[in-house]
Amino acid sequence: MVGYPPYLKKIQDLTGGKEIIATGMTHEVERCRMALERAAGGAEVALISSGDPGIYGMAGLVIELAKVDGIEVPIEVIPGVTAAAAAAAKIGAPLMVDFAVISLSDRLVPWETIRTRLEAAAAADFVAALYNPRSRERVAQLDEAVAIFRRHRPPATPVGIATAVGTGTERIVVTDLERLLDFAIDMQTIVIVGNSSSKLIGKWFVTARGYTV
Amino acid sequence: MVGYPPYLKKIQDLTGGKEIIATGMTHEVERCRMALERAAGGAEVALISSGDPGIYGMAGLVIELAKVDGIEVPIEVIPGVTAAAAAAAKIGAPLMVDFAVISLSDRLVPWETIRTRLEAAAAADFVAALYNPRSRERVAQLDEAVAIFRRHRPPATPVGIATAVGTGTERIVVTDLERLLDFAIDMQTIVIVGNSSSKLIGKWFVTARGYTV
Numbered sequence: 001m002v003g004y005p006p007y008l009k010k011i012q013d014l015t016g017g018k019e020i021i022a023t024g025m026t027h028e029v030e031r032c033r034m035a036l037e038r039a040a041g042g043a044e045v046a047l048i049s050s051g052d053p054g055i056y057g058m059a060g061l062v063i064e065l066a067k068v069d070g071i072e073v074p075i076e077v078i079p080g081v082t083a084a085a086a087a088a089a090k091i092g093a094p095l096m097v098d099f100a101v102i103s104l105s106d107r108l109v110p111w112e113t114i115r116t117r118l119e120a121a122a123a124a125d126f127v128a129a130l131y132n133p134r135s136r137e138r139v140a141q142l143d144e145a146v147a148i149f150r151r152h153r154p155p156a157t158p159v160g161i162a163t164a165v166g167t168g169t170e171r172i173v174v175t176d177l178e179r180l181l182d183f184a185i186d187m188q189t190i191v192i193v194g195n196s197s198s199k200l201i202g203k204w205f206v207t208a209r210g211y212t213v
Numbered sequence: 214m215v216g217y218p219p220y221l222k223k224i225q226d227l228t229g230g231k232e233i234i235a236t237g238m239t240h241e242v243e244r245c246r247m248a249l250e251r252a253a254g255g256a257e258v259a260l261i262s263s264g265d266p267g268i269y270g271m272a273g274l275v276i277e278l279a280k281v282d283g284i285e286v287p288i289e290v291i292p293g294v295t296a297a298a299a300a301a302a303k304i305g306a307p308l309m310v311d312f313a314v315i316s317l318s319d320r321l322v323p324w325e326t327i328r329t330r331l332e333a334a335a336a337a338d339f340v341a342a343l344y345n346p347r348s349r350e351r352v353a354q355l356d357e358a359v360a361i362f363r364r365h366r367p368p369a370t371p372v373g374i375a376t377a378v379g380t381g382t383e384r385i386v387v388t389d390l391e392r393l394l395d396f397a398i399d400m401q402t403i404v405i406v407g408n409s410s411s412k413l414i415g416k417w418f419v420t421a422r423g424y425t426v
Contacts, residue, residue, distance in 0.1 A: 060306030079302035089292040093273030108423030117337045124333035210321030
């Protein structure tokens with residue numbers, strides 16, 4: 001079983017008795033290559049991502065590297081509950097209509113590209129699920145994203161902030177676009193910004209899909 | 214357990230011995246109200262959606278109706294694997310970067326709104342996951358969506374077509390934007406349209422996230 005140590009720790013009930021290969025954050029290429037090499041050697045290997053491995057996870061990279069390195073092993077991608085869906089369920093039902101999933105991390109994608117997507121999503125009334133909104137070193141991107149949404153949407157637009165969902169330190173906040181930046185947000189947070197049909201219903205943030213109720 | 218009959222049939226192993234309330238397609242409001250009424254009467258009720266109940270499912274409607282009808286019962290939304298993630302896993306790793314989720318059904322949302330979102334997603338280089346692409350009565354929307362993407366993307370752009378994923382009639386096709394409309398597509402299909410970093414690797418459709426490989 002190959003993975004980032006905190007993810008392996010979360011599935012300790014499944015890793016007992018198995019060989020564990022843990023590599024640190026940002027070592028994704030190395031991690032995938034280790035998984036492929038073991039598989040090429042005949043082992044049955046599980047490469048662990050959190051959430052869904054096909055959404056900002058390891059699925060694409062491992063397929064790319066298998067090709068580049070000429071390693072022919074059977075690969076199966078096992079889908080999961082992506083962070084936006086897990087966050088949405090705690091917040092209410094913010095993703096009931098068309099939505100855009102955008103990572104604010106510019107480590108692999110130019111910020112200019114991300115900004116264009118934020119503008120497009122905001123202008124076309126998509127609900128937006130923002131992954132990797134802020135890290136210790138990277139704080140300006142979320143400020144700019146909020147500014148973009150505020151140019152297109154009223155300050156009272158519902159916003160959900162879900163951090164470390166499903167863990168012992170889970171924090172769920174339902175607020176609005178005006179107050180979003182007042183709350184603690186980090187790399188374990190998903191921020192969901194509502195659209196023109198989003199509303200607050202009691203403690204819930206719901207985006208109405210258009211049913212007559 | 215309350216749901217659309219084909220969904221209840223899929224979980225027969227869980228429904229044994231429980232009261233079943235099945236209502237037909239397009240009867241979503243009625244279905245949610247039945248669930249709420251039973252819950253208000255003291256029953257523990259499961260309202261079943263396929264995929265993730267918070268993504269084009271019943272979660273939002275049931276919260277809205279509880280408010281409208283003045284029914285105060287505890288509600289929990291349990292997330293699931295949404296159809297786009299299940300489809301993506303069979304196709305390869307098409308959703309590795311920012312993506313837009315768009316339903317082509319104009320039953321609840323004006324087509325003008327959907328078209329604006331398709332244009333925005335296509336122009337901003339989002340990968341796109343299209344839900345409800347075509348029904349027996351509704352065929353023009355997919356044609357128009359494809360025309361929009363073809364104005365922004367080359368004909369060789371990878372496209373995945375995943376139908377009835379996880380069932381006995383599952384069909385997976387990896388093709389391109391030029392040939393997309395040559396294949397069978399219906400309401401059980403998810404269509405995933407690649408972006409500028411998408412590519413075909415053997416049988417897989419992968420969107421490269423930007424790692425140096």
